[in-house]
Amino acid sequence: MRWIKLQLRFLVPLVAVLALVAWLALPVLDRLTLRWFARDLNLRGALVANTLADSVSEALADPRGRRLPALFGRVVQDERLVAIGWCSPKGELLVRTPLFPQWLNCEMAEQATQERSQQLSIEGGPVHVSMHAMTAETGPVGQLVLLHDLSFIERRSQDTRNYLIALLAGLGVLIGLVTMAVAQLSWRGWMRGTRALLRGEGILTPPVAGAPELEPLAADLRARLRDLEDEYRRSRPQDAVWDAPQLQSLLRTQLRGDQVIVVSNREPYLHERGEDGQIVVRRPASGLVTAVEPVMRACSGTWIAHGSGSADRAVVDRNDRVSLPPGQDEYRLRRLWLTPEEEQGYYYGFANEGLWPLCHVAHVRPVFRESDWQCYREVNQRFADAVVSEARSDDPIVLVQDYHFALLPAMVRRRLPRATILTFWHIPWPNSESFGICPWRTELLEGLLGSTIVGFHTPYHCKNFLDAVDRYLEARIEHEHSTVSYRGEQSLVQSYPISIAWPSPEAVAAMPSPAECRRRIGAELDIPPDHRLAVGVDRFDYTKGILERLHAVERLLEKHPRWRDHFTFVQVAAPTRAVLEEYQAFQQRIEALARRINQRFGAGGRDPVRLLARHHEHDAVNRLFRAADVCLVTSLHDGMNLVSKEFVAARDDEQGVLVLSRFAGAARDLPEALVVNPYHVEEVADALHQALTMPVGEQRERMAHLRSTVREANVYRWAGRMLTDAARWRLRERVSLRVQRQHEGGWD
Ligand code: G6P
Numbered sequence: 001m002r003w004i005k006l007q008l009r010f011l012v013p014l015v016a017v018l019a020l021v022a023w024l025a026l027p028v029l030d031r032l033t034l035r036w037f038a039r040d041l042n043l044r045g046a047l048v049a050n051t052l053a054d055s056v057s058e059a060l061a062d063p064r065g066r067r068l069p070a071l072f073g074r075v076v077q078d079e080r081l082v083a084i085g086w087c088s089p090k091g092e093l094l095v096r097t098p099l100f101p102q103w104l105n106c107e108m109a110e111q112a113t114q115e116r117s118q119q120l121s122i123e124g125g126p127v128h129v130s131m132h133a134m135t136a137e138t139g140p141v142g143q144l145v146l147l148h149d150l151s152f153i154e155r156r157s158q159d160t161r162n163y164l165i166a167l168l169a170g171l172g173v174l175i176g177l178v179t180m181a182v183a184q185l186s187w188r189g190w191m192r193g194t195r196a197l198l199r200g201e202g203i204l205t206p207p208v209a210g211a212p213e214l215e216p217l218a219a220d221l222r223a224r225l226r227d228l229e230d231e232y233r234r235s236r237p238q239d240a241v242w243d244a245p246q247l248q249s250l251l252r253t254q255l256r257g258d259q260v261i262v263v264s265n266r267e268p269y270l271h272e273r274g275e276d277g278q279i280v281v282r283r284p285a286s287g288l289v290t291a292v293e294p295v296m297r298a299c300s301g302t303w304i305a306h307g308s309g310s311a312d313r314a315v316v317d318r319n320d321r322v323s324l325p326p327g328q329d330e331y332r333l334r335r336l337w338l339t340p341e342e343e344q345g346y347y348y349g350f351a352n353e354g355l356w357p358l359c360h361v362a363h364v365r366p367v368f369r370e371s372d373w374q375c376y377r378e379v380n381q382r383f384a385d386a387v388v389s390e391a392r393s394d395d396p397i398v399l400v401q402d403y404h405f406a407l408l409p410a411m412v413r414r415r416l417p418r419a420t421i422l423t424f425w426h427i428p429w430p431n432s433e434s435f436g437i438c439p440w441r442t443e444l445l446e447g448l449l450g451s452t453i454v455g456f457h458t459p460y461h462c463k464n465f466l467d468a469v470d471r472y473l474e475a476r477i478e479h480e481h482s483t484v485s486y487r488g489e490q491s492l493v494q495s496y497p498i499s500i501a502w503p504s505p506e507a508v509a510a511m512p513s514p515a516e517c518r519r520r521i522g523a524e525l526d527i528p529p530d531h532r533l534a535v536g537v538d539r540f541d542y543t544k545g546i547l548e549r550l551h552a553v554e555r556l557l558e559k560h561p562r563w564r565d566h567f568t569f570v571q572v573a574a575p576t577r578a579v580l581e582e583y584q585a586f587q588q589r590i591e592a593l594a595r596r597i598n599q600r601f602g603a604g605g606r607d608p609v610r611l612l613a614r615h616h617e618h619d620a621v622n623r624l625f626r627a628a629d630v631c632l633v634t635s636l637h638d639g640m641n642l643v644s645k646e647f648v649a650a651r652d653d654e655q656g657v658l659v660l661s662r663f664a665g666a667a668r669d670l671p672e673a674l675v676v677n678p679y680h681v682e683e684v685a686d687a688l689h690q691a692l693t694m695p696v697g698e699q700r701e702r703m704a705h706l707r708s709t710v711r712e713a714n715v716y717r718w719a720g721r722m723l724t725d726a727a728r729w730r731l732r733e734r735v736s737l738r739v740q741r742q743h744e745g746g747w748d
Pocket residue numbers: 266285286287288289402403426427539576577
């Protein structure tokens with residue numbers, strides 16, 4: 001039925017068009033035939049006149065004037081010639097044959113010949129009038145008036161009309177039949193082809209069988225779509241200031257309120273049991289949490305993470321869920337519990353002894369154990385199952401965080417093929433050579449390519465990732481569009497530099513002034529007011545360059561004795577992954593070095609290096625940032641490093657100097673910092689000295705630039721850009737699905 005209706009939709013307009021053509025063409029055709037015949041009759045008339053010329057001259061010589069009527073009487077025997085008249089040179093009608101109308105004189109005949117149609121109506125029907133002058137040696141002798149029958153023209157014109165109508169009708173029927181047959185035969189192939197090309201198939205896989213004619217069209221269409229996407233991406237204003245409401249509106253409008261599920265290993269809040277037995281809530285030291293938590297507050301949704309706090313189980317409901325932030329209930333956390341063996345193999349083992357050193361290239365050898373890998377796979381599967389069970393529809397937006405879940409994207413993709421999976425790799429991606437030492441490099445890449453979008457902090461990390469895909473997988477990479485097609489699925493690989501949420505005016509107003517912060521820190525740590533203060537805030541991790549930083553402090557004190565007893569360096573080092581030997585050894589080395597420096601340069605019972613190896617809450621860190629003259633960020637390798645951005649955000653007084661490692665992703669975003677090579681102790685010591693002696697005006701100028709960058713390139717923009725790209729992707733998927741549904745609804 002539906003098929004017939006669609007065919008009628010085509011045939012009715014076709015018939016209408018043909019009828020219109022006929023209606024417009026027939027009068028034009030009539031006029032044309034008349035003009036052709038008139039021209040023929042004029043020629044015929046001229047021929048008759050020429051033929052009669054001699055006979056007429058002779059007949060005129062007859063003094064009785066009888067020969068001319070007799071001659072004309074013979075001539076009008078011709079079936080086409082109705083009547084003949086003879087006009088004298090003065091315009092008098094001297095002779096006329098019987099059917100020549102009584103009312104027609106020479107003047108009227110002359111007028112009729114001037115008209116375009118040369119037509120007159122007489123008793124027997126329409127006639128064509130033509131006049132032909134005749135001359136003798138003496139000059140003009142008169143004019144022959146010939147009236148030709150026109151009724152045969154009407155008859156012929158009617159015949160032509162009938163033929164034309166029959167021809168158009170026949171043509172219409174033929175076109176209709178051919179079209180219906182072609183549509184019927186090729187619709188199936190076309191539908192399959194359209195669906196496939198919208199899915200992006202035919203790049204690696206051969207084009208849809210039976211529709212090879214679609215391949216050029218598919219390629220064109222795909223190229224056009226990608227060009228449009230690239231154009232769109234380039235045209236987006238980069239400097240627009242994003243905030244939480246803007247992100248919410250993006251979710252409502254472009255993503256139509258789709259469910260957001262975040263997956264990370266580290267949870268945003270830990271519930272711990274204090275010494276007094278009371279439960280306390282703690283924010284973990286994690287750049288990932290710093291960035292993603294404000295986004296989650298804006299988006300609501302569900303965050304799935306490992307429940308690692310000692311009192312985590314005590315606060316969840318029977319589905320292991322808890323609303324967060326405490327007391328504000330803006331999103332919910334679903335906690336997953338890991339056995340000590342799982343935690344050892346997946347988290348400490350494969351993630352932190354294998355992938356972490358592999359990706360950071362910080363000269364710590366990665367360790368790859370088969371048993372860790374098994375654990376990693378199993379835990380990834382457990383988290384993937386949790387994503388599926390938390391999903392309320394078959395196409396949620398899943399934000400996968402970091403190197404703990406390289407396999408999860410493909411696992412979710414298998415169960416929820418229509419999910420939009422955005423995976424963000426928060427740490428660097430090494431060059432393909434270094435990456436290649438991982439025994440499971442292929443599996444890791446395949447797992448990540450289950451994502452719709454794979455995001456990194458910098459274009460350089462994207463390039464390294466694409467190089468690895470190129471080297472270790474049979475995938476097709478389109479560098480121009482930054483896409484990878486692997487086994488019929490396509491992923492976008494893009495850089496999205498992460499950031500922090502810019503503090504609200506209320507939060508800034510609630511902070512103590514920098515002078516007050518300096519006074520408090522001085523009192524807490526016994527730092528005299530005339531000391532210059534440098535700070536470092538990190539996890540106790542070998543990638544952070546804490547050792548190199550301490551060497552630089554030592555070198556500063558060696559090179560510039562003026563700073564002895566006039567300078568204090570405070571290093572906050574939050575304990576992390578302390579179960580691992582590498583981390584324990586690292587901590588011991590730092591402590592030993594700090595002791596040595598303090599022994600060398602301590603004066604008046606005061607240590608120039610203060611090592612605070614414990615967790616600090618956000619407010620305490622903020623006070624330290626506001627009190628400091630210098631912040632040292634000297635990572636040996638870092639995806640981004642958000643400490644640098646938090647320091648900048650804390651300095652609304654536009655004072656303080658940031659010394660920043662060129663091997664942190666943040667160095668790209670913050671060029672107004674003093675950018676250093678952390679391995680070069682002398683250079684860092686000089687930068688530290690430069691920072692301590694930098695004039696207030698220069699500090700203000702640099703800090704003002706840094707602050708405007710971080711305010712604009714904040715974490716809502718990071719999330720907004722990724723979600724906008726995802727929205728485009730989903731739109732494309734939905735169009736594809738609609739085509740598929742239409743196809744299944746009766747076209748097959
Ligand atoms: C880095 C990683 C995060 C991790 C954080 C803290 O920033 O990218 O995924 O959460 O370190 O490490 P931890 O092992 O304590 O979670």
